[in-house]
Amino acid sequence: MPDTLTLTDNRTGLTYEVAIEDGAVRANALRQIKVDEADFGLMSYDPAFLNTASVRSAVTFIDGDVGILRYRGYPIEQLATESTYLETAFLLLFGELPTKDELARFEHEITFHTFVHENVKTLMTGFRYDAHPMGMFVSVVAALGTLYPEAAKVDDPDVRLAQVIRLIAKVPTIAAWSYRHNKGLPFVYPDNDLGFAENFLSMMFKMAEPKYEPDPALVRALEVLFILHADHEQNCSANAMRAIGSSKVDPYSALAGAAAALYGPLHGGANEAVLRMLAQIGDVKNVPEFVERVKSGEGRLMGFGHRVYKNYDPRAKIIKETADSVFEVTGRNPLLDIALELEKIALEDEYFVSRKLYPNVDFYSGLIYQALGLPTAMFPVLFAIPRTAGWLAQWLEGIVDPEQKIARPRQIYIGADERSYVPIEQRSAGVRDLVAAS
């Protein structure tokens, strides 16, 4: 049997044969289907890309039906247990796990680029005292590009690599400083003796002590969270990174756009919603009543369900184990008992089972962040730090992809047909009046 699809256009009775490649047909193949010569040709209509592959990618693999997540072929469970965030970042960026020497060099390069230009400090102090840390993060990442004008040479592999190192190294500094500004605390400079996650905690929490020494269990927990959040294939922000990058703008501007996409509550803000929900439930004894309310359509069970995963999110499993190691040090978060009871009831309830609603990565991550002393406004920023590696891996792949062109979707125009300009004195109702009347 040939790998083709035969289509019959019932408007004309004509039949077309379209090639099937990797389980997909090229949308452009539809353009040959026309009612007459003047016809533009058939398009596919897919708002939100529900069934459209926009790239061929070798970075991350997800099988949502069975709950599989792999970076470059390596299962997330193995990376979360065996790897470090920087090793995982190297894997995402370059496709293979590093040798000992390669990793040492990469770690060295990242560590020695954690400092930012002093102008960044001035820029950050210019924000209002209560500026949201994620708003600051998005703006400062974009501004960082102005300090490296050579970054515009995106077709030069050496220039690309230099920006990749700078971005991965500097985002924790910008992230921590956005928090310190928001709190009215002095900025803490990076400490090059410390590892990636440790240094971030130091820049967040160091006060008068000469050296900040976080508990190793907490450092490891943060490292695991960074590994789990490093990439997730063509999600909203990765798609933004690739689309903006396809115009060949510098990676700082593209990454600021990706981070802006992550700022939205439908993408990076769900774990905050989980915490609010758990606080609202207030006590384990209120869980059954809350679940009944969700089932009757009064709101959603936050941290449950996923567009891609129709099984237990593999990251949620790992996070749950990580939570135990954190709570051993920090003491148990009282909201955890409510979360555990919610999960238990939901996993047995027909409503959730039949809709394949399982806990996702956000169900437990907020509880851990809270236990680590990280405020909710920082949650999207904490997501952006490790996702920088994923965004850059997606960007690097796109830049050298011979099939990549500037991203530019088609539209189905539904507006007015051609009409003649009406002089202002002849216009009867104003647009706002018309809208109000409709």
Ligand SMILES: CC(C)(COP(=O)(O)OP(=O)(O)OC[C@H]1O[C@@H](n2cnc3c(N)ncnc32)[C@H](O)[C@@H]1OP(=O)(O)O)[C@@H](O)C(=O)NCCC(=O)NCCS
């Ligand atoms: C993630 C999410 C947006 C995915 O949405 P989606 O793939 O578009 O799924 P749908 O909205 O089509 O939902 C399918 C069905 O499950 C129900 N459902 C989905 N998520 C639900 C939830 N968290 N609680 C209760 N019901 C839910 C919907 O009401 C719908 O039921 P219906 O078929 O009776 O109408 C959705 O599951 C959600 O809102 N979850 C809570 C927010 C969250 O945790 N987001 C973080 C994602 S990482």
